[in-house]
Amino acid sequence: MSAEGTGTGRLGVWLVGARGSVATTTILGALAVRAGLSGRTGLVAELPEVAAARLPALDDLVFGGHDIGCDPLVKRAERLVAGGVVPADLLPAVREELEAVEARLRPGYDTSAVRTGSGETQAEAVERLAADLTAFRIEHRLDRVVVVDVASTEAPVELGDSGALVDPVALDAALAAGEAPLPPSSAYVLAAYRAGCPVVSFTPSPGPRLPVLSAIAAGHGLPWAGSDGKTGETLLKSVLAPMFATRGLRVNAWSSFNILGGGDGATLADPDRAASKLDSKGTGLEAILGHPVQGPMHIDFVPDQGEQKTAIDHVSFEGFLGARMSLQFTWTGYDSALAAPLVLDLARLTLRAHELGESGPLPFGFFFKDPAGPAGTTPEHRLAAQWDALVAWCADGGAR
Numbered sequence: 001m002s003a004e005g006t007g008t009g010r011l012g013v014w015l016v017g018a019r020g021s022v023a024t025t026t027i028l029g030a031l032a033v034r035a036g037l038s039g040r041t042g043l044v045a046e047l048p049e050v051a052a053a054r055l056p057a058l059d060d061l062v063f064g065g066h067d068i069g070c071d072p073l074v075k076r077a078e079r080l081v082a083g084g085v086v087p088a089d090l091l092p093a094v095r096e097e098l099e100a101v102e103a104r105l106r107p108g109y110d111t112s113a114v115r116t117g118s119g120e121t122q123a124e125a126v127e128r129l130a131a132d133l134t135a136f137r138i139e140h141r142l143d144r145v146v147v148v149d150v151a152s153t154e155a156p157v158e159l160g161d162s163g164a165l166v167d168p169v170a171l172d173a174a175l176a177a178g179e180a181p182l183p184p185s186s187a188y189v190l191a192a193y194r195a196g197c198p199v200v201s202f203t204p205s206p207g208p209r210l211p212v213l214s215a216i217a218a219g220h221g222l223p224w225a226g227s228d229g230k231t232g233e234t235l236l237k238s239v240l241a242p243m244f245a246t247r248g249l250r251v252n253a254w255s256s257f258n259i260l261g262g263g264d265g266a267t268l269a270d271p272d273r274a275a276s277k278l279d280s281k282g283t284g285l286e287a288i289l290g291h292p293v294q295g296p297m298h299i300d301f302v303p304d305q306g307e308q309k310t311a312i313d314h315v316s317f318e319g320f321l322g323a324r325m326s327l328q329f330t331w332t333g334y335d336s337a338l339a340a341p342l343v344l345d346l347a348r349l350t351l352r353a354h355e356l357g358e359s360g361p362l363p364f365g366f367f368f369k370d371p372a373g374p375a376g377t378t379p380e381h382r383l384a385a386q387w388d389a390l391v392a393w394c395a396d397g398g399a400r
């Protein structure tokens, strides 16, 4: 039995937000690794415990995607080189293949008429996006295609009285009436499900998390994974918080300050969109510690940071006899270099889950800040426990 590749031929990875930093690093990285120009550091799927699931090989992946921006991928890649994320000598070596991916990118969808300039209804947009996915699958003779959302973060949505966000019949009725009930990230998910594609939500946008989309995924028997890639500060929290908890130390306050540049930083300068990220970053800590924790959480846009993100955390905790102590850490990383291998891991794992006939939210919380699970279950946030769940899934997948 081979440790890599399931023998099912070519597979598609369709990136929503395909011209962004994370998507460009993902595509360029996959091309560089499979050409033997770069190593596999950072790819969780290459670890033996995960490769045990018999994941598709990087060589089998064909990339395409949607974006609302027009900057060519090669230009985005040049900016990543200038920002220090991508070594300068890689780009010339993969430029031709990057241009081939560029030719597969299609115009995206945004509810803002100012951006699209079109009179397209949401129903028409969903149909167009689904048709793009089907055409991609047919043209490249792909056995299956996973849709991965790496587009700009959207503001959260309130379910309120909108039946269309909960009930598939009400959603169909609203779409037929020419309404646009879904945020764009969820419209892409609906299109993916209609085209028979599983979904990964790497952002904190509503995407597949709306109840109506959970119901539609279940109805189509499709798997999905989310939400919001865990790449930096939250990754550290999911390791350090269990340490305090299992040593019986009481964390009284955990203050978090994030500064970042790049497109993501510019997007998160909008307080409505930042609310999604702050919600997603905030879900784990109190769940792990089991009690409320004081402390502000800030995200600030500092253009000078370029492609780097810095998190500065101050944790104040109490020990035996009430002794007051503290921990401070600073984490600086190239966000896209941390995120891109996880996007490849999740694409390969979700394609394998689809091949195995799995349906509903996948147990891939290891990769996410706000892990989705079956309705009524409490999400696990502790990294070690998430790793055990992932390894168990991979062992089971490999045996099937």
Ligand SMILES: NC(=O)c1ccc[n+]([C@@H]2O[C@H](COP(=O)([O-])OP(=O)(O)OC[C@H]3O[C@@H](n4cnc5c(N)ncnc54)[C@H](O)[C@@H]3O)[C@@H](O)[C@H]2O)c1
Pocket (backbone or CB within 6 Å): 016, 017, 018, 019, 020, 021, 022, 023, 066, 067, 068, 069, 108, 109, 110, 150, 151, 152, 153, 154, 184, 185, 202, 203, 204, 228, 229, 230, 231, 262, 263, 264, 267, 335, 336, 338, 339
């Ligand atoms: N880098 C990380 O470590 C990390 C971790 C977790 C989550 N994320 C999330 O990944 C996403 C991408 O981050 P990035 O740094 O690549 O951002 P970016 O700003 O560089 O790229 C976002 C891309 O999405 C496109 N876009 C915006 N709205 C769209 C729409 N409606 N349809 C299609 N495309 C659309 C933009 O044109 C742009 O090309 C963000 O939501 C970010 O929060 C990143």
